[in-house]
Amino acid sequence: xxxxxxxxxxxxxxxxVRAKQDGxxxxxxxxxxxxxxxxxxxxxxxxxLKEAGVASEVVAVSIGVREAQETLRTALAMGADRAILxxxxxxxxxxxxxxxxxxxxxxxxxxxxxxxxxxxxxxxxDMNATGQMLAGLLGWAQATYASKLExxxxxxxxxxxxxxxxxxxxLKLPAVVSVDLRLNEPRYASLMNIMKAxxxxxxxxxxxxxxxxxxxxxxxxxxxxxxxxxxGTKLASVDDLIQxxxxxxxxx
Amino acid sequence: MAVLLIGAVADGQLVLDTTARAAAxxxxxxxxxxxxxxxxxxxxxxxxxxxxxxxxxxxxxxxxFGHDMAEASAAAIVSLAPNYSHVVGPTTSAAKSILxxxxxxxxxxxxxxxxxxxxxxxxxxxxxxxxxxQTIKSRxxxxxxxxxxxxxxxAGRNGVAEIERVHAVEDPGLSEWIEDNIAVVDRPELTSxxxxxxxGRGVGSQDSFSAITRLADSLGAAVGAxxxxxxxxxxxxxxxxxxxxxxxxxxxxxxxxISGAIQHLAGMKDSKVIxxxxxxxxxxxxxxxxxxxxxxxxxxxxxxxERLNGSR
Ligand SMILES: Cc1cc2nc3c(=O)[nH]c(=O)nc-3n(C[C@H](O)[C@H](O)[C@H](O)COP(=O)(O)OP(=O)(O)OC[C@H]3O[C@@H](n4cnc5c(N)ncnc54)[C@H](O)[C@@H]3O)c2cc1C
Numbered sequence: 001x002x003x004x005x006x007x008x009x010x011x012x013x014x015x016x017v018r019a020k021q022d023g024x025x026x027x028x029x030x031x032x033x034x035x036x037x038x039x040x041x042x043x044x045x046x047x048x049l050k051e052a053g054v055a056s057e058v059v060a061v062s063i064g065v066r067e068a069q070e071t072l073r074t075a076l077a078m079g080a081d082r083a084i085l086x087x088x089x090x091x092x093x094x095x096x097x098x099x100x101x102x103x104x105x106x107x108x109x110x111x112x113x114x115x116x117x118x119x120x121x122x123x124x125x126d127m128n129a130t131g132q133m134l135a136g137l138l139g140w141a142q143a144t145y146a147s148k149l150e151x152x153x154x155x156x157x158x159x160x161x162x163x164x165x166x167x168x169x170x171l172k173l174p175a176v177v178s179v180d181l182r183l184n185e186p187r188y189a190s191l192m193n194i195m196k197a198x199x200x201x202x203x204x205x206x207x208x209x210x211x212x213x214x215x216x217x218x219x220x221x222x223x224x225x226x227x228x229x230x231x232g233t234k235l236a237s238v239d240d241l242i243q244x245x246x247x248x249x250x251x252x
Numbered sequence: 253m254a255v256l257l258i259g260a261v262a263d264g265q266l267v268l269d270t271t272a273r274a275a276a277x278x279x280x281x282x283x284x285x286x287x288x289x290x291x292x293x294x295x296x297x298x299x300x301x302x303x304x305x306x307x308x309x310x311x312x313x314x315x316x317f318g319h320d321m322a323e324a325s326a327a328a329i330v331s332l333a334p335n336y337s338h339v340v341g342p343t344t345s346a347a348k349s350i351l352x353x354x355x356x357x358x359x360x361x362x363x364x365x366x367x368x369x370x371x372x373x374x375x376x377x378x379x380x381x382x383x384x385x386q387t388i389k390s391r392x393x394x395x396x397x398x399x400x401x402x403x404x405x406x407a408g409r410n411g412v413a414e415i416e417r418v419h420a421v422e423d424p425g426l427s428e429w430i431e432d433n434i435a436v437v438d439r440p441e442l443t444s445x446x447x448x449x450x451x452g453r454g455v456g457s458q459d460s461f462s463a464i465t466r467l468a469d470s471l472g473a474a475v476g477a478x479x480x481x482x483x484x485x486x487x488x489x490x491x492x493x494x495x496x497x498x499x500x501x502x503x504x505x506x507x508x509x510i511s512g513a514i515q516h517l518a519g520m521k522d523s524k525v526i527x528x529x530x531x532x533x534x535x536x537x538x539x540x541x542x543x544x545x546x547x548x549x550x551x552x553x554x555x556x557x558e559r560l561n562g563s564r
Binding site for chain 2: 011013016017018019026096097098101120121123124125126127128129130131132133134135136137139140141142143144145147157160161162163164165166167168169170171172175180181182216217218219220221222223224225226229230231232233234235237238240241242244245248249
């Protein structure tokens with residue numbers, strides 16, 4: 001069974017992102033970029049499925065600018081068999097989840113995987129949409145926030161993290177599963193595997209060749225910093241704390 | 253403008269606070285029709301009809317709706333969507349799973365986690381774990397959005413909306429519910445509580461997390477946790493606050509043994525008053541806390557609980 005994993009190149013989670021003063025966006029000059037942490041979990045799961053003999057091939061795909069090749073090399077070093085970049089132009093850094101889902105759907109048509117794994121959200125736009133959109137476009141079953149995933153015959157059983165706790169659901173394959181961080185702990189790629197990854201196939205295709213309109217539906221008018229909070233007072237004792245607790249509840 | 257609002261239903265009951273907050277947001281966009289999807293929707297529909305700002309309640313019953321199965325729910329919503337300019341849901345795990353699918357089927361872009369509505373097409377939403385806010389304008393014909401409930405005041409409960417029944421379209425039968433593992437607790441709901449007491453990795457173990465829950469109970473508070481505390485198994489997943497957990501904005505938020513990572517702050521920094529207890533005076537949480545106590549939580553939390561219980 002072939003598994004397709006979608007990975008996105010995003011600002012590293014340790015970077016403190018700031019809005020530019022002029023409201024034109026966030027300042028991303030020279031910041032560290034990484035594989036989206038949720039996608040890393042998705043990829044790790046696919047590799048484990050392969051190691052367990054359930055998946056036959058793991059294909060990592062990214063939609064992004066040329067530099068996203070680095071992200072795909074990371075995926076290959078972690079254990080993906082091959083990678084595909086659907087390259088977009090420099091001016092199209094922010095391809096919306098709807099367009100990403102359409103491109104992925106087209107690629108699914110070519111690659112015919114039985115399972116697509118994605119991260120539940122990208123930590124840049126925090127949209128939490130691509131997996132569900134892809135499942136909708138394909139007419140496939142979907143699971144979101146998976147913290148457990150088992151494949152058995154023609155179905156996938158997932159445990160999902162929902163508002164009240166956990167929910168177990170069985171999906172007919174083919175399916176799209178969006179994963180949560182607690183699904184697994186991604187491995188570090190060994191130096192040897194990083195070297196090996198350089199020889200694995202990385203196919204670069206032009207996203208434009210798919211003939212899909214990727215023009216954004218949402219225009220960003222302005223980007224600004226949220227109202228900040230200031231450091232307050234240090235308290236001397238539990239007594240003080242009780243008093244502040246009480247007044248905090250009274251004034252509001 | 254006509255808005256189709258997806259009501260929050262759990263266990264056959266309307267999740268009132270969540271739905272009432274979403275209703276207040278939806279009303280800013282137009283006349284609100286509240287959709288109740290449930291296997292047995294009567295009780296929830298009756299409660300829904302009382303929410304101010306709701307003009308009509310649509311009841312759609314199907315066995316698969318009890319567990320928020322996205323494929324069947326999305327199909328039902330899509331079949332109703334042609335009559336509306338907006339499809340709106342609260343930021344519940346159910347709506348966050350269903351509405352992107354709806355948006356794709358309608359060929360429109362989802363707008364998630366809206367915190368402010370400027371006009372019919374223009375919205376504010378946080379990005380980068382709340383480090384920045386974007387004002388965005390949609391050019392889609394139908395707008396599909398989720399609204400962050402903590403950013404809107406709940407509508408009142410003096411309404412008398414009409415209730416109407418609609419038929420569910422056929423369930424595509426792609427997925428099947430197996431079981432829920434959902435704890436019933438008699439504490440307030442995290443997203444609507446006035447006080448939230450949260451514990452982090454500093455709490456050290458599942459056993460010692462009871463110090464946090466006891467303090468919460470002495471205050472009538474909901475209990476939250478950092479991701480580190482959940483990952484370590486001290487607290488269940490649905491207590492996680494943050495970028496990838498729940499978003500809360502209570503009157504008072506008490507962070508105990510939590511360092512204050514940006515991903516945690518994303519879920520609580522709009523609280524009115526933030527109180528932090530941490531033994532490290534350099535902990536970043538103190539940079540945003542209104543009141544900080546530099547102390548060992550194992551000493552001060554039990555003392556605090558005892559004093560609060562005693563003073564009642
Ligand atoms: C993609 C991504 C998403 C994430 N999403 C979330 C999220 O939704 N929510 C979230 O919370 N995190 C999230 N995180 C994790 C986040 O980055 C932090 O790792 C996490 O919040 C740390 O939790 P903590 O503060 O409990 O632990 P630590 O950072 O380890 O802090 C523990 C604190 O406890 C204090 N302490 C220790 N012992 C005591 C004592 N005896 N008395 C008093 N204080 C004590 C220490 O001084 C320290 O400040 C995410 C990370 C990533 C990469």
